[in-house]
Amino acid sequence: MDEYRNLTPAEIQRLEQNGCSCDNWVRVFVKDRFDPSYVSKSHFxxxxxxxxxxxxxxxxxxxxxxxxxHCAVIHHCRIGDNVVIENVQNYLANYDIGNDCFIQNIDVLLVDGKTTFGNGTAVNVLNETGGREVHITDKLSAHFAYIYSLYRHRPQLIARMKSIIDFYCEKHASDRGTVGDHCMIVNVGYIKNVRIGPYCKITGAMKLKNGSINSNEAAPVYIGRSVIAQDFIISSGSRVEGGSNIHRCFVGQACELDHHYTAS
Incomplete structure (x- = not known):
């Protein structure tokens, strides 16, 4: 709060002249060098x-x-420095948007209630009929998954590992999502309850729901045209594109999914 201040009457007047509206301008805080000239036709x-x-x-x-x-409806969000947000067809809600992000031509980006962002999702492995499910997290390792799926004859061990997963999921559950610094989200449909790491690029994806994208500067993640993903974790350095459809999946580091790849 120290670096933010209330809008001045002159700034509110300029925003309203630019076609902006707000339920309560008192709840809008800005940085000292905020320029209302670059905000138009939006509701807060x-x-x-x-x-x-x-x-x-x-x-x-x-x-x-x-x-x-420009042309956006924004509810309960924190917008970083030097961000482009324009042509939001529905609204943005309950997100912290990082610095230098570019968000254009999207349908909706929201968090609805408390969510674990895909952490704790049970994924069937080895036997698709169930019985050896692995509860994925954004910190899942091959060693952990191997023991968790193949050591079912050690019920106390499995119970302890499950408690570790539950603790991690609860620790990272939130009713606010994040879009990391330097992200680009363009021509995207529906994004709900997704945590997006920095330097991620999402272009043309159709639907992303309940997941974590572990992008970073050294190994950014790319999600491309017509992708549908639900209950997922996508690890750093991966590319998911070409109409891929993934449901209840953990995508490892530096993987490439393309050409209508499907997994559930």
């Missing part, structure tokens, strides 16, 4: 934090686009 509700809009994005083909918020 809930507790809102807005950063500064001082940089331009250099896009393919030589196009330059200045950071700002």
């Amino acid at each position: 509700s809930g507790d809102i934090r807005l950063g500064v809009f001082e940089k331009e994005f250099h896009l393919a083909g030589g196009l330059r686009k200045h950071s700002g918020i």
Whole structure:
């Protein structure tokens, strides 16, 4: 809160002149160098934090686009510095958006209630009829999964491992999602209860629900055209594209899924 302040009357007037509205402007906080000129035709509700809009994005083909918020409905979000958010068909709700993100032409991005972002999802392994399920997390290792699935003759061990999973899931459960710094989300449909790591690029995906994307600067994740993913973990350095459809899946590091790959 120390670096944020309330809007001034002049800033509120400028925002309203730009076609913006708000349920209660008192609940909107901004940084000192906030410029309302770069916010237009948007509606705000809930507790809102807005950063500064001082940089331009250099896009393919030589196009330059200045950071700002245009044509969006934003509820209970924290927006970082130098972010582009525009053409949101429905709304953004309950997300912390990192710095230097580019979000354009999406349907909805929301967190609805407390969620574990895919952590704790039971995935069938070895025997597709069940009995050796592995409860995935975004910290799952091959060693842990091997023991958890193949040592069912050690019930006390399995119970202890399950308690570790449950503790981790509860620790990281939240009613707010995150989009890390330097993410690009363009031409995407439905995103609900998904935690998105920094430097992730999502273009043209159809539906992402209840998952974690473990992207980072050294090993970014790419999710491409027509992808549907539900109850999932996608590890760092992976690419999921080409209409792939994954349900209740753990995608390991540096994997590539393409050409309508399907797994559930």
